[in-house]
Amino acid sequence: MxxxxxxxxxxxxxxxxxxxxxxxxxxxxxxxxxxxxxxxxxxxxxxxxxxxxxxxxxxxxxxxxxxxxxxxxxxxxxxxxxxxxxxxxxxxxxxxxxxxxxxxxxxxxxxKDYQEEIFLPEFLEELDTEARAIMDTHEVEFNVIKRVNLEFFKGNQLNLSRALINILSNAARYSSGHKKVTLSVIEEEEFLVFHIWNNGPAFTKEALESADNLFYTENKGRNSKHYGIGLSFAQVVAKNHHGKLVLQNPPTGGAVVSLSIKK
The missing domain is CATH 1.10.287 (Helix Hairpins)
Incomplete structure (x- = not known):
């Protein structure tokens, strides 16, 4: 139909x-x-x-x-x-x-082709290099945790990398105090999941409901350089990979954005 x-x-x-x-x-x-x-x-x-x-x-x-x-x-x-x-x-x-x-x-x-065969270790290595450059600029302690046995998966490498860098940039921007960001790569039965945590303030109720909408930003200041496009981009990329984008406030504090894609 x-x-x-x-x-x-x-x-x-x-x-x-x-x-x-x-x-x-x-x-x-x-x-x-x-x-x-x-x-x-x-x-x-x-x-x-x-x-x-x-x-x-x-x-x-x-x-x-x-x-x-x-x-x-x-x-x-x-x-x-x-x-x-x-x-x-x-x-x-x-x-x-x-x-x-x-x-x-x-x-x-x-x-674009979302059936490109991607070598996960190489993908994560390139992502780590680009992410650390961002973290160094914001003076953020950055860690990567891998819980995967998967070596290859199918998707669009360029768009997936862009989406994750957008989320990591947001995480670095909103981390606070002794700034920390952690990227956890987890393999589930059907999905490959990228959890990005930062030790900044938790998401507000409004953010949890609206943060993936185009142009949404919690920062209402006139001088903000955050235009609310990054998470909208990430959400579309997740959907194109038959996955989803989820925002959460973990019980341990901070904020988590999870991007999952179908294996």
Whole structure:
């Protein structure tokens, strides 16, 4: 049902009740095709609009960056240097935001292969290297715990790696005190699970209900560089791997985000 490329012969039986049910199913099938096509079109429109907007903004951003570089070559007071650094940081945050938006919009319409064979030890080694660079920047103690016998699994390596790095970056950002983040890789009967724990504050009730929604962020401050795209991206990646994204407050404290994918 709902597959436009399939042609199903509309047959009838000699039983009125069966014919009524079949008629309803054929009608629902046609409605599903229409709804799915509308959803695909909406996603493509979103991706196109984001790409067009990013293209239009690239030129003024390039001009701004060029002018900042020229200003940096002149004699500046300490206050002017601070203003210049602030403007430069704002442009970098803006570029990151648009890059995240482009990645998310592409993910919605892409038809990439999620059956790529991935060697788990190598995948985890590359993930560990990238994650430690982030943790060092935030001065976070980072540990990896492996409880797996699995060597190979199927999925999309690039998107899965991006999703996990997004979660790890959030974990590093929200850890507190003597900052700690732990990545636990656990093999279950049907799923491969990535648990990411940090010792920051627990998720609020609102966060548990809404954190995977696009643009949601608990930080309501005007200067926040967190735009709420990362977890939405991770959720789509998990679903594309026939898995799920779960947020939890463990009894030991801190917060956990678990991304599971079908083995």
């Amino acid at each position: 709902g597959k436009p490329e399939m042609t199903v012969k509309h047959s009838q039986t000699e039983m009125i009740e069966f014919n009524d049910i079949l008629s309803m199913l054929y009608q629902k099938d046609a409605e599903l095709v229409t709804l799915l096509e509308a959803e695909r079109k909406a996603k493509k429109d979103l991706s196109f609009q984001v790409a067009a907007l990013a293209h239009d903004i690239k030129t003024p951003l390039t001009v701004l960056k060029g002018n900042l570089e020229l200003l940096d070559m002149t004699e500046l007071t300490n206050q002017q240097s601070d203003f210049l650094n602030s403007a430069d940081n704002s442009i970098k945050a803006f570029e990151k935001y648009f890059n995240d938006m482009i990645q998310y919009s592409r993910l919605l319409v892409e038809e």
